[in-house]
Amino acid sequence: xxxxxxxxxxxxxxxxxxxxxxxxxxxxxxxxxxxxxxxxxxxxxxxxxxxxxxxxxxxxxxxxxxxxxxxxxxxxxxxxxxxxxxxxxxxxxxxxxxxxxxxxxxxxxxxxxxxxxxxxxxxxxxxxxxxxxxxxxxxxxxxxxxxxxxxxxxxxxxxxxxxxxxxxxxxxxxxxxxxxxxxxxxxxxxxxxxxxxxxxxxxxxxxxxxxxxxxxxxxxxxxxxxxxxxxxxxxxxxxxxxxxxxxxxxxxxxxxxxxxxxxxxxxxxxxxxxxxxxxxxxxxxx
Numbered sequence: 001x002x003x004x005x006x007x008x009x010x011x012x013x014x015x016x017x018x019x020x021x022x023x024x025x026x027x028x029x030x031x032x033x034x035x036x037x038x039x040x041x042x043x044x045x046x047x048x049x050x051x052x053x054x055x056x057x058x059x060x061x062x063x064x065x066x067x068x069x070x071x072x073x074x075x076x077x078x079x080x081x082x083x084x085x086x087x088x089x090x091x092x093x094x095x096x097x098x099x100x101x102x103x104x105x106x107x108x109x110x111x112x113x114x115x116x117x118x119x120x121x122x123x124x125x126x127x128x129x130x131x132x133x134x135x136x137x138x139x140x141x142x143x144x145x146x147x148x149x150x151x152x153x154x155x156x157x158x159x160x161x162x163x164x165x166x167x168x169x170x171x172x173x174x175x176x177x178x179x180x181x182x183x184x185x186x187x188x189x190x191x192x193x194x195x196x197x198x199x200x201x202x203x204x205x206x207x208x209x210x211x212x213x214x215x216x217x218x219x220x221x222x223x224x225x226x227x228x229x230x231x232x233x234x235x236x237x238x239x240x241x242x243x244x245x246x247x248x249x250x251x252x253x254x255x256x257x258x259x260x261x262x263x264x265x266x267x268x269x270x271x272x273x274x275x276x277x278x279x280x281x282x283x284x285x286x
Contacts, residue, residue, distance in 0.1 A: 020057060020058075020063075020065070021057075021058045021245075022242070023057075024054045024055070024057050024058040029054065030052075030054040033052075033053045033054045033057060033065065034052050034053050034054055036053065036066060037052070037053035040067070040069060044069070047069045049138075050069060050072060050073075051072070051101035051102070051131075051134050051138075052134075053068070055100070055101040055130065055131055055134060056068050056069075056071075056072050056101065056103075058100065058101075058128070058131070059100035059101060059103060059131075059181070060180075060181050061103070063221075063225075063278070072103055072106075073106065075103055075104050075106065075107055076107050078104065079104075079107055079108065082176070082178075082209070087175075087176050087207045087209065088120075088175060088176045089120070089175075090116065090117070090118050090119055090120060091119050091120045092120045092175040092176055093120055093121045093123075093173065093174045093175045093176070094108075094120060094121070094122050094123070094174070094175065094176045094177075094178070095123045095124075095125065095167060095169065095174055095176070095177045095178070095198075095201065096122065096123070096124045096125065096178060096179065097125050097149075097167075097177065097178070097179040097182050097194065097198070097210075098125070098126055098179045098180065098181065098182035099124030099125060099126050099131070099132075099135065099146060100126060100128070100131050101131045101134050101135060102124065102131075102134070102135045102138065102139060102146075103180070104178075104180060105122055105124060105135070105139060105144055108122060108143075109139055109140070109143070109144065118143060119143070120143065120175075121143060121145070122143055122144045122145070123145050123146075123147065123168070123169065123174075124144065124145070124146040124147070125146075125147055125148075125149050125165075125167065125168075126146070126148065126149060127148070127149045127150075129148060132146045132147070132148055147168055149165050150165075164190070164193045165190075165193055165194060165197060166197060167197045167198070167200070167201050169201040170201070171200055171201065172200075172201070172202065172203050172204065173201055173203065174201045174202055174203060174206060175202075175203060175206050175207075176206060176207055176208075176209070177198045177201065177202060177206070177207075177208045177209075178208070178209040178210060179194075179210045179211065180210075180211050181211060181279065182194070182210060182211075183210050183211065183212040183213075183247070183249075183282065184211070184212060184213050184246060184247055184248075184279065185244045185245070185246070185247060186244070186247060187232060187233070187235055187237075187243060187244065187247060188232075188233045188234050188235055191235075191247075191249075191257070192257060192261075195208075195257060195258065195261055196261055199261050199262055199263060199286060202286040203286070204286055205285065205286065206285070206286050207283065207284070207285050207286075208263070208282075208283070208284045208285075208286075209281060209282070209283050210281070210282045211279040211280065211281055211282070212248075212249070212254065212268075212279060212280055212281070212282045213226070213228070213246065213247065213248035213249070213278075213279060213280070214248065214249065214250070214251055214254065214268050214270060214280040214282075215228065215236060215248050215249065215250050215251075216250060216251040216268070216270065217251075217268065217270030217271045217280045218271075219271060219277070219278040219279065220271065220275065220276045220277055220278055221278055226238060226246060226248075228246070228248045230243070234249060234250075234253050235247050235248065235249055236248045236249070251268045254266070254268060254282050255267070255268070258282075258284045262286075263284040263285060263286055264284075264285050264286060265284065265285045266282070266283065266284035266285075267283055267284075268280055268281065268282060268283075269281040269283060
């Protein structure tokens, strides 16, 4: 499939579906998406052990419905940044909230140079049982554990038993908590809950890093895919039909919330202007 054809199909589907993650629960779409993935798996052996295409689509992968394999694999830069900034070491205790089908766990599992490898503990938390099942079957239990959150979500088609989330870790026991495309799906009450739980489990000096939609640093898709034209409390959402599909906040709200929870410092690292970046980074230290 050509790049232009893929782009046009992606755009067409996104115009008629408020939340593509919901679409990936449809049996017929699953079959279509996974069959479209077969030619690439035949040609490129390294792609055969990746999660099924419908699971990759569900977690975002650069908003690509087709030809998204390299987007799934392209998280090494994230870990290089975290290592260079001192947020983690190869022996750190890490929590990935909204771990999906293991996109960020993948590089840590496979990294090995001479006798150096990830020897820490990685806890992936998600509301999606299908994604967690795939992870549990494809990551070693010695270093990686994946657990279900009972928090409900319209955007991800789950009807969990709770409107809040509790991380299964003791107070002050974790070095680093992060999420990719989690805060972009949380309304205010849920967002505060997740940040409070993150603060509770972090060790003093530990860091939180979460991607977000920040209205002060508009995504490259602003005005096309994203408008955030509806207000719900302090949030701005893309659609009232499924508000959790895309949620944005101001920089002031993020920083004030972090301060009130107790973080020692917090800042927003905005998207780089004139690039295709979509999400900013919400970074805080306990």
